[in-house]
Amino acid sequence: MAARRRFGSIRKRESGRYQVRYPGPDGRQRTATDTFARKSDADRYLSMVEAQMMRGEWIDPERARIRLGDYAERWIAQRPGLRPRTVGLYRWLLGKHIVPYLGGVELSRLDTPMIREWRATLLGNGVSETMAAKAYRLLRAVLMTAVNEDELLRKNPCRIPGADQEKPAERPVLTLAQVLKLADLMDERYRALVLVTTFACLRWGEVSALQRQDVDADAGVIRVRQTFTEVRGVGLALGPPKSRAGLRGVSVPAAILPTLRAHLAAFVEDKPDALVFTTPSGRPIWRGNLNKVIAWSAAVGKLGVPGLHFHDLRHTGNTIAARTGASTRDLMARMGHDSAQAAMIYQHATSQADRAIAQAVSDAVKSERKKANKPAAGASGKPKGKVRKRG
Template identity: 30%
Template structure:
């Protein structure tokens, strides 16, 4: 088996014995393991023992012959430095990657970045999880845990470390809390809508009446409305990437069509009569300058006549809209209490500070849409498609509690089946 140990302090004399000091005698480590194909040489102070040259040679020869050798020195790189290497190769939706990177830098690199990859073991992860539990909820911890596990698994595949400590059976993130969506009552929806600026009330209708996500609602254009066919086409969303607005495909990277109720069609027509659609030109997907012809084509500017625009005619910015209009309406409608330090802005209507209200975000309108559809016994597969979920199981997991109880129709159908069999 290839590989040998070189004594760098002594060489053989005329008598064949290794007793003649070399020029390196007394300098550095005495023994060097070398000669194994694909394995870098390594020096040791001692020859025997678990940390000696002989033990290393045997281990390296054995693992190398099976194609399993990983040099521990490759894992000495700091997690922060390895992340830079790893992240530079990531591809995907710019907005999604931006959010992931912010979370990773804050919760992972900020706490573990100073450690080398091979120093991150189960005990270190236990301490890290305990620190996170003091500031994050179980669901968010699970997401961050997934990010770290993905990074460390990449390190395994890059042959930096032998195994991913996140896959140890004795440790893991806390179980996520049961996710049960809560719908609003009709009275609450009408109360919030009444407290909104008139030009934005149609957004409430789009959320409740068509199940649109917020970015999809503010990205809806006139060309997406097919009142004659009773269909609303969800073709894009408006989102922020690198702090700039862009058009992009809806979540899940796919378009869809949803039923357009007659009343919603009438409200859209009335809205456009009072607040005409505005042409908004934005890049597609990524606002950064393209690096090649392909990117130039993919990111080319697009112009759409948006159903909802800001008071000055530009696109609606979701984050500022949530603060200035949505949360103010929640306070005035009595959905959330006023912040102790809240005060009206210069316009005298919007409030400057708000209490946390995540459960009362725009997505609650989608929950209400799902509730109405499921209560009407629409098939879960159809509701899933209308909501733009990747799989009906997602819809079922979120909205199963909203589905009506069995009313005996299945039992009656089975009785009818048996009766038909007997009659025949």
């Protein structure tokens, strides 16, 4: 029998639990998603719902009965501005790490303990902290839209401190001498690739998409205006950088310009849209065939830095540039970092500061080359120091 109240009603079911019903703002009766073990709990729930309606904060639980898997798939499809590779990553994370565990759960039933258990299950099944953090960040973004834009939830249940943080292994940073040695270990066709990637702080997609028209080897400037993205099932997709900050001009250290000019003359067609770095047949270099094309592993083995990735060249270049004493703003503009701060830098930073970074790096490269080319003391067979004549 339902107990009469000023707002809503409470009915004890045959199971002994209490069921709650109440009228929504539109006059239609709603039934609470869960039942309650005690009548007092049901009464408090109704008081909370009534207060939410009075404050205009009530959310219809029937709207949140969509399953997480369906909502997340729709979220990915309707998200504006996602790059093809990002869409592929999101769908992979969704299908691999989210839907098998939470895909069938209605949004209204998600809570923080459930999210915490899901994350613990991922880690317990051998998923790395890095991958678990990526999946958690995706789930949090999806549910944030459910809260702020679609108003399906009152609060985001992804509230686990530190769950969004990755802990990747420390990546190696080469010395100047190692960068120059690595370039020398490469086939002549790919020496400039190593030097430009490192000292112009370029991403793989940026350097692989450079065209002749993007390189002014006389002024020493590279214009980053497009990037290659590898899309599963599609192939290489050429498009703009992933952010506004990625569109930039980068000053090239003068010390490596002779190598760049020689590369352009020997290996690049005399057409504006000719790719700067290609395979011997003139085709673009894929990330997947990078090792085979440029013999990366063999060169890294001779260098003596096991586990070095090609992306570590950009990391090295960023580190070397930071050591010049440049400001954070100038460094972010050079590296193409994406943030509100970087957008402001892109609009207002002058090329003078960027040239100063390039000049400082160039001086360091020249100094390193002088040290490498300086003959060791006594190498000529002549005695060291002055020889005194015996009288």
